[in-house]
Amino acid sequence: MTGSRTAGEPLFDAEPDAYLALHGALDEEVADALLDPREREVRTRTREVVAEHVAPGAAARDRDHVFAHDSYQALARAGLGGLLVPEEHGGSADSTVAYAAAMEEITAGCPATSLVYMTQMHAASPILHSGSPDLARQYVPGLVDGSRYGSLGVTEPGAGSDASSLRTRAVAETDADGRACGYAITGSKTFITTGDRSDVVICFATVDPRAGRRGITAFVVDGDAPGLSRGAPMAKTGMHGSTTAEVFFDRTPVPVSHRLGGEGEGWAIVVSSVTKSRISAAAQGVGLARGAYAHALAALHRVHGADLPPDVAFALADMRGAILRGRLTLLGVAREVDRTGGAAGGTIALMKQTCTDIGWQVAVAATKVLGRVGDLAVHGIERYLRDAKVTQIYDGTNEVQRLLIARDTAGRLKGALR
Numbered sequence: 001m002t003g004s005r006t007a008g009e010p011l012f013d014a015e016p017d018a019y020l021a022l023h024g025a026l027d028e029e030v031a032d033a034l035l036d037p038r039e040r041e042v043r044t045r046t047r048e049v050v051a052e053h054v055a056p057g058a059a060a061r062d063r064d065h066v067f068a069h070d071s072y073q074a075l076a077r078a079g080l081g082g083l084l085v086p087e088e089h090g091g092s093a094d095s096t097v098a099y100a101a102a103m104e105e106i107t108a109g110c111p112a113t114s115l116v117y118m119t120q121m122h123a124a125s126p127i128l129h130s131g132s133p134d135l136a137r138q139y140v141p142g143l144v145d146g147s148r149y150g151s152l153g154v155t156e157p158g159a160g161s162d163a164s165s166l167r168t169r170a171v172a173e174t175d176a177d178g179r180a181c182g183y184a185i186t187g188s189k190t191f192i193t194t195g196d197r198s199d200v201v202i203c204f205a206t207v208d209p210r211a212g213r214r215g216i217t218a219f220v221v222d223g224d225a226p227g228l229s230r231g232a233p234m235a236k237t238g239m240h241g242s243t244t245a246e247v248f249f250d251r252t253p254v255p256v257s258h259r260l261g262g263e264g265e266g267w268a269i270v271v272s273s274v275t276k277s278r279i280s281a282a283a284q285g286v287g288l289a290r291g292a293y294a295h296a297l298a299a300l301h302r303v304h305g306a307d308l309p310p311d312v313a314f315a316l317a318d319m320r321g322a323i324l325r326g327r328l329t330l331l332g333v334a335r336e337v338d339r340t341g342g343a344a345g346g347t348i349a350l351m352k353q354t355c356t357d358i359g360w361q362v363a364v365a366a367t368k369v370l371g372r373v374g375d376l377a378v379h380g381i382e383r384y385l386r387d388a389k390v391t392q393i394y395d396g397t398n399e400v401q402r403l404l405i406a407r408d409t410a411g412r413l414k415g416a417l418r
Contacts, residue, residue: 012298013055013056013058013059013109013380014055014056016048016051016052016056019050019109020047022294022297022298023047023051023108023290023294026293026294028324030328031331034331034335035097035101035331036095038094038095039094039095039097039098042080042083042094042098042101042102043098043101043102043105045080046075046078046080046101046102046106047105049074049075049078049080050105050108050109050110053071053074053075054071054074054075054110055110057070057110058071058109058110058112058113058241059383061110061113061240061241062112062240062241062383063240065233066240066241067197067241067242067243068112068115068116068241071110071113071116071241072113072116072120072146073146075113076145079092080102081117081120081143081145082124082140082143082144083099083102083121084096084121084125084276085121085124085128085140085144089136089137089140089144090140090145091140095338096279096334096338097331097334099279099283099334100283100330100331101283101331103118103279103280103287104284104286104287104290104327104330107283107284107286107287107288108287108288108290108294109291111238111239111284111287111288111291111384111388112238112239112240112241112242113241114280114284114287115239115241115242115284116149116193116194116241116242118280118284119149119151119152119193119194119242120143120146120149121276121280122150122152122202122273122276122277122280123150123151123200123201123202124140124143125273125276126152126202126218126269126272126273127139127140127220127260128140129269129272130218130261130265130269131220131260132257134257135220135260139200139220142199142200143200148200149194149197149199149200150194150199150200150201150202151192151193151195151198151200151202152192152193152201152202152277153168153189153195153221153247154166154189154204155189155191155192156188156189156190157190165212166187166204166205167187167206167209168185168186168188168203168204168205168249169185169186169205169209170184170185170205170206170207170217170219170254171184171185180256181255182253182255183205183207183219183253183254184251184253185219185227185249185251185252185254186249186250186251186252187205187248188246188247188248188249189201189246189247189249190246191234191244191394192244192245192246193242193244194242194243195230195231195243195244195245195247196231196232196243196245197223197243199222199223199224200220200221200222200223201220201223201228201247202218202219202220202221202260203218203219203221203249203254204216204217204219204270205217205219205249205266207263207264208264211264213267214264215263215264216264216266216270217259217260217263217264217266218259218260218261218265218266218269218270219254220254220258221252221254221258225252225254226252226253227249227250227251227252227253228247228248228250228252229247229248229250230245230246230247230248231245231246231247233245234246237386237390238383238385238386238388238390239387239390274395275342275343275348277395278349278352278395278396279330279333279334279337279348279351279352280395281352281356281391281394282329282330282333282351282355284359284391285326285330285352285356285358285388286323286327286330286355286358286359287359288359288362288363288384288387288388289319289322289323289326289358289359289361289362289363289388291384292362292363292366292381292384292385292388293316293319293320293323293362293366295366295381296316296319296366296370296381299379299381300312300316300370312369315368315369316369318365319362319369322361323358323362325354325358326355326358326359329350329351329354329355330351330355333347333348333350344408345404346404346405346407346408346411346412347408349396349400349401349402349404349405349408350401350405352395352398352401353398356388356391356392357398359384359388359391359392360385360388360389360392363381363384363388366381366385367381367385
């Protein structure tokens with residue numbers, strides 16, 4: 001099946017065979033060696049679905065600000081919506097490496113679709129790991145198959161990268177017999193991905209504002225719960241196929257059974273969620289770089305054929321090297337997470353900062369290498385440039401990542417240098 005090309009869409013994006021040929025040519029054997037057979041199978045299947053159903057129309061989604069529903073549904077139908085989810089909840093129980101490879105593929109085809117895709121996983125993960133079995137059975141399959149959309153409600157107007165300072169309040173309530181029956185949540189969240197339409201919100205609130213992170217508690221809140229409202233989708237530089245909105249809680253009732261873990265255990269859930277979200281962002285960085293690079297190669301081939309001027313060849317060599325460095329970093333850290341169940345915070349920060357900076361830098365270089373036509377939408381590169389910027393901001397800004405890396409380095413050197 002051949003995709004239908006929309007106005008302003010690069011030709012190879014709309015032709016699955018051409019898309020597969022170009023991106024296949026960009027694989028690197030040294031990185032492929034880090035994938036086991038199943039992980040290669042997942043990457044291949046993801047690339048095929050992306051070529052058929054995700055890359056075609058990516059430019060139109062961006063131009064018209066169309067939520068990436070159809071492209072996410074295609075991924076879910078192909079069994080790719082729950083790579084990290086156990087089979088009993090509709091997933092495939094794959095490795096973190098497989099997930100990272102799939103995220104790169106989706107991002108290369110349509111960064112906005114990858115943002116919707118990863119948000120589904122980020123909403124499902126706390127329920128799986130900290131919720132009751134009944135709660136997991138109730139919510140996770142719908143997040144995997146796309147019948148529900150989820151959001152992760154951490155960031156607040158006054159609490160961004162410092163999640164421990166959030167002020168959304170969860171007040172315990174009792175029934176007529178004095179027994180705990182639930183909570184009333186009041187507060188607001190901002191910059192919430194899919195926040196305008198989510199059917200389930202993982203809300204982090206404090207049961208005691210004086211307790212700092214020791215008061216943070218996580219809850220599963222239904223999207224149609226009383227007192228829950230949303231702002232209009234925010235106007236953004238990029239990622240136009242994914243929505244971002246404010247979410248408000250006004251004494252929103254949540255039963256005790258919808259609490260994730262115990263009171264005060266939400267900080268540990270935040271930390272666990274950050275590991276997964278930063279792997280997702282890092283994979284996006286590599287995918288964004290590869291997508292911009294692929295579009296630059298296609299455009300240059302139309303202009304120069306195989307005979308590239310030396311300055312262009314040098315720029316392309318630098319881009320290819322940066323993408324490979326990013327991919328090796330991403331897969332190496334993802335493998336460590338699979339091997340040990342986690343990775344050092346400094347290592348996670350290094351991966352996120354490195355890979356998302358590469359995504360931005362390669363998108364800038366790909367725009368520059370085309371000269372005066374580099375910002376034309378018809379070449380597709382300017383979309384990756386716009387989409388890349390936010391990956392350096394969300395999931396902890398890259399300035400915060402550098403602080404974490406510096407702190408981790410100081411800890412490693414303590415006692416070694418005297």
